[in-house]
Amino acid sequence: MTTSAVLRVSNISKNYHVPSPILSKLRPGALRRESLTALDGIDLELRAGEILALVGESGSGKSTLAKILVGSVEASAGQLDYRGLPMPVRRGRDATRRIQMVFQDPYSSLNPRITVGAILAELLKLHKIVPRNEVRAESIRLLNLVGMQEEALDAYPSQFSGGQRQRIAIARALAVRPDVLIADEPVSALDVSVQATILELFTSLRVELGLSILFVAHNLAVVQHLSQRVAVMYLGRIVEVAETAELFANPRHPYTQALIGSIPRMSESSVNLELVLEGEPPSPYDIPSGCRFHPRCPAAVTACREIDPSLTAVAADHQSACLLANELPAFYPVATS
Amino acid sequence: MTTPAPLLSVNNLSLGVVRSGHRPTVIVDDVSFTVAKGERFGIVGESGSGKSLTLRAIAGLLPAGIDALSGSVTYEGRDLFSTSSAARRKLMGPEIAMVFQEPMTALNPVVRVGEQIAEGPRRHLGLSRAAAMALAIEMMAKTGIPDPAKRARAFPHELSGGLRQRIMIAMALSCRPKLLLCDEPTTALDVTVQHQVLRLLEQLCDDFGAALIFVTHDLAVVNQTCDNLAVMYAGHIVESGRVKDVFRDPRHPYTRGLLDSAPDFDQPDRALVPIPGFPPNLADRPSGCAFAPRCIHAQPGCLVASPALESLAPGRSVACIESDSIFQGVPA
Ligand SMILES: Nc1ncnc2c1ncn2[C@@H]1O[C@H](COP(=O)(O)OP(=O)(O)OP(=O)(O)O)[C@@H](O)[C@H]1O
Ligand SMILES: Nc1ncnc2c1ncn2[C@@H]1O[C@H](COP(=O)(O)OP(=O)(O)OP(=O)(O)O)[C@@H](O)[C@H]1O
Ligand code: SF4
Ligand SMILES: [Mg+2]
Numbered sequence: 035m036t037t038s039a040v041l042r043v044s045n046i047s048k049n050y051h052v053p054s055p056i057l058s059k060l061r062p063g064a065l066r067r068e069s070l071t072a073l074d075g076i077d078l079e080l081r082a083g084e085i086l087a088l089v090g091e092s093g094s095g096k097s098t099l100a101k102i103l104v105g106s107v108e109a110s111a112g113q114l115d116y117r118g119l120p121m122p123v124r125r126g127r128d129a130t131r132r133i134q135m136v137f138q139d140p141y142s143s144l145n146p147r148i149t150v151g152a153i154l155a156e157l158l159k160l161h162k163i164v165p166r167n168e169v170r171a172e173s174i175r176l177l178n179l180v181g182m183q184e185e186a187l188d189a190y191p192s193q194f195s196g197g198q199r200q201r202i203a204i205a206r207a208l209a210v211r212p213d214v215l216i217a218d219e220p221v222s223a224l225d226v227s228v229q230a231t232i233l234e235l236f237t238s239l240r241v242e243l244g245l246s247i248l249f250v251a252h253n254l255a256v257v258q259h260l261s262q263r264v265a266v267m268y269l270g271r272i273v274e275v276a277e278t279a280e281l282f283a284n285p286r287h288p289y290t291q292a293l294i295g296s297i298p299r300m301s302e303s304s305v306n307l308e309l310v311l312e313g314e315p316p317s318p319y320d321i322p323s324g325c326r327f328h329p330r331c332p333a334a335v336t337a338c339r340e341i342d343p344s345l346t347a348v349a350a351d352h353q354s355a356c357l358l359a360n361e362l363p364a365f366y367p368v369a370t371s
Numbered sequence: 372m373t374t375p376a377p378l379l380s381v382n383n384l385s386l387g388v389v390r391s392g393h394r395p396t397v398i399v400d401d402v403s404f405t406v407a408k409g410e411r412f413g414i415v416g417e418s419g420s421g422k423s424l425t426l427r428a429i430a431g432l433l434p435a436g437i438d439a440l441s442g443s444v445t446y447e448g449r450d451l452f453s454t455s456s457a458a459r460r461k462l463m464g465p466e467i468a469m470v471f472q473e474p475m476t477a478l479n480p481v482v483r484v485g486e487q488i489a490e491g492p493r494r495h496l497g498l499s500r501a502a503a504m505a506l507a508i509e510m511m512a513k514t515g516i517p518d519p520a521k522r523a524r525a526f527p528h529e530l531s532g533g534l535r536q537r538i539m540i541a542m543a544l545s546c547r548p549k550l551l552l553c554d555e556p557t558t559a560l561d562v563t564v565q566h567q568v569l570r571l572l573e574q575l576c577d578d579f580g581a582a583l584i585f586v587t588h589d590l591a592v593v594n595q596t597c598d599n600l601a602v603m604y605a606g607h608i609v610e611s612g613r614v615k616d617v618f619r620d621p622r623h624p625y626t627r628g629l630l631d632s633a634p635d636f637d638q639p640d641r642a643l644v645p646i647p648g649f650p651p652n653l654a655d656r657p658s659g660c661a662f663a664p665r666c667i668h669a670q671p672g673c674l675v676a677s678p679a680l681e682s683l684a685p686g687r688s689v690a691c692i693e694s695d696s697i698f699q700g701v702p703a
């Protein structure tokens with residue numbers, strides 16, 4: 035298992051320091067910054083040729099982790115290995131090419147002043163992906179892969195709809211033929227037909243070329259279709275990891291159970307009105323003691339307030355960070371109509 | 372039964388790009404729908420079909436280069452296109468508010484998010500600076516933002532995608548609008564927060580009679596949130612009706628295609644079947660049905676003229692001349 039990891043993060047943390055007017059008023063001259071914990075000791079591996087979905091709470095650190103993997107954000111602590119070797123902080127051209135990212139906010143990641151054709155051509159030439167005289171044909175091929183056509187080459191990013199921009203960002207990431215794709219919400223703005231096309235594309239790149247993909251997403255129906263494994267995040271931690279079918283059938287963390295219970299459904303009889311997460315969402319400035327989920331956890335016992343559970347195996351290839359992982363009430367995924 | 376006058380009606384709206392010496396490129400083509408007080412109206416459809424531009428036209432916020440070519444938008448009996456831009460700006464906030472698809476492009480990067488939310492209530496509700504900020508923080512809390520007082524001092528780039536999206540929602544709700552235009556408002560939210568935000572929007576409709584136009588690609592969200600919906604393809608409404616009816620018994624091949632390509636959590640093993648082919652180039656629209664080149668049911672007649680949206684049953688319409696024979700003509 036260890037040998038097959040393409041990317042591995044060990045004990046990665048990330049804090050952001052933000053100026054605090056309150057602290058500076060109370061103690062003038064004192065340290066005027068307070069710390070927000072975006073990631074708090076993450077261990078995770080992306081295996082060769084797999085699609086690993088990263089799901090979880092909004093603001094729990096998924097994009098931060100994704101950006102650390104591509105090197106656009108620096109971790110405060112911890113280690114990142116690429117194919118068994120430590121990744122240098124400053125990546126060379128080849129390392130940059132190999133690990134590509136589709137950012138969550140496509141518009142702000144596309145240069146508004148150059149046309150789509152120029153964006154693609156620049157990369158194809160820089161990394162010498164195809165001979166110069168084939169750059170245009172290759173650009174059209176890339177656009178077709180994401181369900182767009184030649185006429186898009188001459189337009190500027192501002193002239194596209196949200197979903198078109200998202201596809202341009204995907205085409206750009208795939209242009210340089212990476213071996214790892216970090217895709218942060220890459221299909222959230224796509225209609226379901228184009229989404230199905232992109233999911234098919236990701237699957238075929240994985241199966242035929244061995245592309246490894248970290249797929250950050252909120253749509254769990256999509257995750258269920260696409261990924262081999264799922265990692266669930268809550269407040270800067272990974273709280274559960276398992277194979278996809280296992281995770282949805284047998285979730286071993288109460289947060290995962292709450293997530294599954296809140297999935298919007300197509301069939302009326304599947305709509306679950308009870309399993310809604312209660313309580314104040316926790317602050318990343320002040321992480322609860324013990325299990326960080328305990329203030330909202332329906333299963334919490336006294337020990338949960340004191341012991342900070344680490345990610346522990348509960349079954350083959352299935353880990354949970356819940357003290358009661360093996361005693362949780364059986365979870366019944368809502369029946370199909 | 373008398374139907375009350377709708378809160379909003381969009382009448383034969385066409386939007387496009389005008390270039391001198393050329394025929395205009397029509398992007399949104401002859402779109403009509405109405406939304407009643409308290410109604411939750413969904414718009415789904417092809418990426419690039421004109422959903423966002425339609426919302427922007429209602430809000431009076433069309434991007435430079437895109438113009439209304441014909442048609443009108445009536446809000447509470449007022450023709451918005453002939454309302455002065457100063458008067459329209461006054462409507463935005465307390466009457467009509469919009470949640471934009473890409474929060475990063477809609478938020479001011481150099482103003483703290485709390486102040487951006489408080490600006491509307493100060494201007495429109497006459498609140499003091501402190502009262503407006505208190506309201507801003509309250510609205511942030513309602514959208515489930517942890518530690519809202521501290522977060523109010525953040526700049527947009529310091530927030531995650533889902534936090535920014537909730538800032539936009541808090542901003543739109545802060546003046547308690549009567550018509551809320553939501554463009555993909557929950558794409559960056561985890562499903563538990565999404566659930567909370569959708570309840571918040573429903574409350575605005577149920578308790579205060581506000582109307583909601585909800586653009587999304589998530590059919591399950593439409594299913595659980597909206598009463599009625601319109602399906603758009605290449606700038607046209609191709610089908611509309613009650614959500615339950617349309618999803619149970621689609622009458623347009625494009626709608627059928629959408630449903631076949633949507634993942635359903637309850638049917639994990641069903642293959643997703645994308646619609647083959649590409650959408651038409653809008654600068655060079657085909658003369659007949661815009662969907663014909665991709666439609667497995669297309670007949671020669673489909674290439675002649677763009678089919679009009681015809682009523683099938685009260686509140687149910689479809690724009691497909693072959694609909695009856697494809698879907699066996701069973702009354703909808
Ligand atoms: N540049 C920054 N400065 C300060 N705080 C930041 C910065 N970037 C991110 N954060 C904070 O770090 C935390 C994690 O953010 P991140 O964007 O990784 O979340 P996420 O899991 O991707 O959420 P979402 O699903 O909403 O996109 C959030 O609390 C966010 O506000
Ligand atoms: N500023 C602009 N200039 C020229 N064309 C534009 C502009 N904005 C949008 N368009 C075009 O208008 C069409 C409709 O765009 P719109 O943003 O309304 O699509 P949409 O239905 O919201 O799509 P999505 O689901 O991808 O967000 C698209 O084909 C797009 O290329
Ligand atoms: S450790 Fe305790 S509080 Fe944490 S998830 Fe498990 S039961 Fe809930
Ligand atoms: Mg994110």
Ligand SMILES: [Mg+2]
Pocket residue numbers: 195196197422423424472554
């Ligand atoms: Mg849009």
